[in-house]
Amino acid sequence: MKRSFISPSIYTQGDNRLLELGGYVRRVAGEGKVFLVAGKDDRQRVSHMLEEALRAEPFPLIYGDFSGRCTEGEISWLAELCAQEACTAVVGLGGGSALDTAKAVAHELNLPVIIVPTIASTDAPCSAVSVVYRDTGELSRYITLAKPPEVVLVDTGIIARAPVRFLVAGMGDGLSTWFEARANSRAAGGSGVSQAGEAIARRCYEVLLADAAAAKAACAADRAGEALERVVEAVLLLSGLGFENGGLAAAHAVNNGLTLLPETRSYLHGEIVAFCTLVQLVLEQAPANEVEEVLGFSTGLGLPVTLAQIGLGEVEDSRLWPAAQAACLPQNPMGNMPFPITPGNVLAALREADRLGRTALSRGEG
Structure with missing residues (x-):
């Protein structure tokens, strides 16, 4: 079995790191223009810091407004604008969808990309993957990128001041990392996942168990601190490298299937993945x-452990069935599990995970 390990060239994290953006831009773009993929709200949130970074080390910045969803059309028109402006690098700033769009634009134009997450809601920043959705909200496809980002610049002060729900969702996404990497390792008889990838995935889970509650409290108080720093690193770096080098499995396959159901679309990716991690364990x-x-981890943070908590409390089996079928399609990572899984298995596991979650909640957990 082939083993490999990939990662961003540079990962840097800490308070006020955004002020150092100019130095990293010069490192990857030289004197050329830089194309910024960011939504207006995210730009406004950090506008004073961007202005200060530009004063400290000026560089020509072209603004490419992001509409909010990573779709084929969004990638196409932003790439066209970036090419028209003859930019030599891309900066993605915002949440997972904006960052995935920035990575896809850079991939299409063969440009370096710098990633600046403003929330820690998914492990998208460090990965060499962009997740593309249809305009209606269902998953469309994964774009496998030529390489991970050149630079991931994480300003924990910005993340600490973001709504706490995003951080909790990021911990839900990170929760799946170890269990999916372990499934991939078992499927390959222990020989298909690098020791580094497996160790990083395991460490992600350990940090979340130890520091999640303190990090959530710090974020709720709009302050950084060691627990928050450790959890942000776990969500963005350890989970990103863990899934990139360890692989996805049932948790993300079931999540992808559930995107077919409109009721789930008001929930964050990591919230649904947390419930789907329970489905994988079943x-x-x-x-x-x-x-x-x-169950204790998820209920303690307020992550979903039942179908009702992701909008599917009254859903019938006939509506879950297409999601279960989609989870088992070849383009989804269900095939990375160490044994065959059918749509019937998925449907039964969704119901059993829901039962376990309702039992836990009835005991007063969470």
């Missing part, structure tokens, strides 16, 4: 103590 017939540990 599929694996994981030990009871492991299931309880995940």
